[in-house]
Amino acid sequence: MNVRGETRLWLAQRASAAVLALCVIVHLVTLIYAVRGGLTGAEILERTRGSGAWFAFYSVFVLAVTVHAPIGLRAVLGEWLGWRGRPRDVALLLFAMLLAWMGMRAVMTVFA
Amino acid sequence: MSPTLRVRVWRGGAEGAFREYDVPRRESQTVLDVVTHVQRHLDPTLAYRYACRVGMCGSCAMTVNGAPRWTCRTHVDKVAKGDRLEVAPLKNLPVIRDLVTDMREFFDKWARAKGQFRGEKKRSDDFARVSPAAERRKLVDAAIECIGCAVCYSACDVAAWNPDYLGPAALNRAWTLVNDERDAQQAARLRAVAGDAGCHSCHTHMSCTDRCPKALSPTAGIAGLKRAVAAAALKGGL
Numbered sequence: 001m002n003v004r005g006e007t008r009l010w011l012a013q014r015a016s017a018a019v020l021a022l023c024v025i026v027h028l029v030t031l032i033y034a035v036r037g038g039l040t041g042a043e044i045l046e047r048t049r050g051s052g053a054w055f056a057f058y059s060v061f062v063l064a065v066t067v068h069a070p071i072g073l074r075a076v077l078g079e080w081l082g083w084r085g086r087p088r089d090v091a092l093l094l095f096a097m098l099l100a101w102m103g104m105r106a107v108m109t110v111f112a
Numbered sequence: 113m114s115p116t117l118r119v120r121v122w123r124g125g126a127e128g129a130f131r132e133y134d135v136p137r138r139e140s141q142t143v144l145d146v147v148t149h150v151q152r153h154l155d156p157t158l159a160y161r162y163a164c165r166v167g168m169c170g171s172c173a174m175t176v177n178g179a180p181r182w183t184c185r186t187h188v189d190k191v192a193k194g195d196r197l198e199v200a201p202l203k204n205l206p207v208i209r210d211l212v213t214d215m216r217e218f219f220d221k222w223a224r225a226k227g228q229f230r231g232e233k234k235r236s237d238d239f240a241r242v243s244p245a246a247e248r249r250k251l252v253d254a255a256i257e258c259i260g261c262a263v264c265y266s267a268c269d270v271a272a273w274n275p276d277y278l279g280p281a282a283l284n285r286a287w288t289l290v291n292d293e294r295d296a297q298q299a300a301r302l303r304a305v306a307g308d309a310g311c312h313s314c315h316t317h318m319s320c321t322d323r324c325p326k327a328l329s330p331t332a333g334i335a336g337l338k339r340a341v342a343a344a345a346l347k348g349g350l
Contacts (some may be wrong), residue, residue: 006307010338016132078308081272 055111062103114195170259180266263321280320280330287333
C-alpha cells in the first residue's frame with residue numbers, strides 16, 4: 001500500500017477511536033443505569049425494539065468497530081507475525097465484513 | 113564497594129557468547145573505562161568503538177546491563193548490579209564483532225527519511241533570517257542536538273519488529289527539517305516519513321525518549337510528523 005493509503009488508514013483509525021471512546025462511555029453508562037434493579041432479556045427487548053435513536057447509535061458503534069479493529073489487527077499481524085502485503089489486506093477486509101455482518105445482525109435483532 | 117568488578121563482555125558476531133573479566137574498580141569509573149581496561153590489559157583482541165570520550169561523537173553506545181547507553185558518560189556506580197556489569201553490542205543492528213555494530217542501515221535510514229537539508233537560495237542571495245523566537249525554530253532547537261549514537265534505535269520495539277522502520281533518530285532528524293522554513297523538499301519528506309516504514313508505525317512506547325542520552329524526545333517529533341502528514345493528506349498534498 002502506498003503512503004497515501006497508509007495515512008488514510010491511520011486517520012480512519014484515529015477517527016474511529018474517537019467515536020468508539022464516546023460510544024463505549026454511553027454504552028456502559030446506559031448498561032449500568034438500565035440493569036440497576038435487575039433486568040431480564042424480555043424486558044430489554046421490550047425497551048429496545050423499535051427505538052430508532054438506539055438503532056442509529058449502535059449502528060454507528062458497529063461501523064466504528066468495523067473500521068478500527070481490522071486496522072489495529074493489521075499492525076499486529078505485520079509486527080508480530082511478519083505478515084504484510086496484499087493478502088493480509090484482503091484477509092482483513094474479509095474480517096471487517098465479518099465484523100460488520102455480526103454486529104449489524106445483533107443490532108437488527110435487538111433494536112429493529 | 114568491591115575492589116573488583118566482574119564484567120561479562122559479548123565476544124563474537126551475531127553468534128557468540130559472553131566472556132567474563134575481572135576489572136579493578138575505580139572512583140568515577142565509566143563503562144567505557146571498563147571496556148578500555150579489558151582491551152588494553154586483559155584481551156587486546158576485543159573490538160569496540162569510541163572517539164571523543166565526552167558525549168559528543170555518539171560512537172561508544174553499547175547495551176549495558178540490558179539497556180542501551182552511551183558508555184563514555186555512564187558511570188559504573190549508576191548501573192552496576194553489585195559488582196557485576198554486562199556489556200553487549202547495541203540491539204537492532206547487525207553485530208560486526210564483539211561490541212561493534214554495523215551502523216550503515218541506521219544512517220541509510222536518515223537519508224531515506226530525507227534527512228538532508230536542501231535550500232533554494234544561491235550564494236548571491238541574502239542570508240535567511242530565522243528568528244530564534246519563532247515557534248518552528250523552537251521545535252528545531254528542541255530536537256537538533258542528536259549525536260547519532262543509535263541508543264534510541266536500539267531501544268525501539270518497532271525497529272525490532274519492522275526491519276523497514278526508519279527509527280526514532282531518522283524521524284527526529286526529519287522533524288527538524290520539517291520545521292526548517294528554508295528547506296525546499298517538504299512534500300517529498302512528508303511522503304518519505306509516512307506509512308508503515310515511517311511515523312505511522314510508532315506506538316508511542318517512548319523507549320527512545322526514555323533512553324536518549326541527550327534528553328531529546330523523538331516521540332514528540334514523531335507525533336509532530338503524524339500531525340504534519342495528516343494535515344498534508346487532508347489538504348491533498350501528500
